[in-house]
Amino acid sequence: NAGVTQTPKFQVLKTGQSMTLQCAQDMNHEYMSWYRQDPGMGLRLIHYSVGAGITDQGEVPNGYNVSRSTTEDFPLRLLSAAPSQTSVYFCASSYKRTGNYGYTFGSGTRLTVV
Amino acid sequence: AQSVTQLDSQVPVFEEAPVELRCNYSSSVSVYLFWYVQYPNQGLQLLLKYLSGSTLVKGINGFEAEFNKSQTSFHLRKPSVHISDTAEYFCAVSWFSGNTGKLIFGQGTTLQVKP
Numbered sequence: 001n002a003g004v005t006q007t008p009k010f011q012v013l014k015t016g017q018s019m020t021l022q023c024a025q026d027m028n029h030e031y032m033s034w035y036r037q038d039p040g041m042g043l044r045l046i047h048y049s050v051g052a053g054i055t056d057q058g059e060v061p062n063g064y065n066v067s068r069s070t071t072e073d074f075p076l077r078l079l080s081a082a083p084s085q086t087s088v089y090f091c092a093s094s095y096k097r098t099g100n101y102g103y104t105f106g107s108g109t110r111l112t113v114v
Numbered sequence: 115a116q117s118v119t120q121l122d123s124q125v126p127v128f129e130e131a132p133v134e135l136r137c138n139y140s141s142s143v144s145v146y147l148f149w150y151v152q153y154p155n156q157g158l159q160l161l162l163k164y165l166s167g168s169t170l171v172k173g174i175n176g177f178e179a180e181f182n183k184s185q186t187s188f189h190l191r192k193p194s195v196h197i198s199d200t201a202e203y204f205c206a207v208s209w210f211s212g213n214t215g216k217l218i219f220g221q222g223t224t225l226q227v228k229p
Binding site: 004033035040041042043044045048058059090092102103105106107108 | 118120123148150156157158159160163204216217218219220221222
């Protein structure tokens with residue numbers, strides 16, 4: 001099993017550029033989410049999805065879009081990159097909506113916006 | 115609203131000494147509690163979780179945590195640490211609201227094990 005796969009691992013963007021961070025899982029998890037990790041702030045929830053076709057906002061959704069057309073994929077789109085979006089991004093998935101089986105995390109995407 | 119507070123940003127400790135990483139939470143609903151570990155340049159790995167039942171939970175790598183409902187705490191402990199335990203540790207809570215679930219994290223505690 002590949003688990004949760006995130007691509008790319010590293011990315012440098014110029015201010016104003018757009019891009020999509022990819023996340024795919026092969027565990028048939030219904031719940032998927034995106035977090036950003038910043039020093040001293042832990043992980044903050046950006047967007048999440050409880051199943052194909054259903055998405056909702058987390059704590060810090062501004063500047064990001066998501067869609068969930070299949071159970072496996074949950075891409076995160078940066079519409080117009082800003083330096084404040086420099087961060088490490090993690091995708092996570094779980095069988096149950098409450099996560100009581102534990103969340104599985106990808107290895108992260110390190111994004112720098114210059 | 116639910117929140118998680120990790121009381122120490124950094125915890126230095128010598129190898130083979132015991133360690134406790136502190137976590138307090140606030141919630142108006144029942145929650146599940148988790149500890150995750152992040153080794154340098156890696157993703158997060160589940161250490162242990164409390165769902166219900168016994169308040170003492172044992173996890174991987176010799177870690178354990180105790181759920182204290184009256185003090186709303188979920189502190190992580192290990193009786194004897196190794197150099198390889200050097201990592202960042204995150205406490206997290208999950209709850210069910212309507213038909214959705216969410217997981218929020220504390221700010222993280224960096225455990226530095228010295229030889």
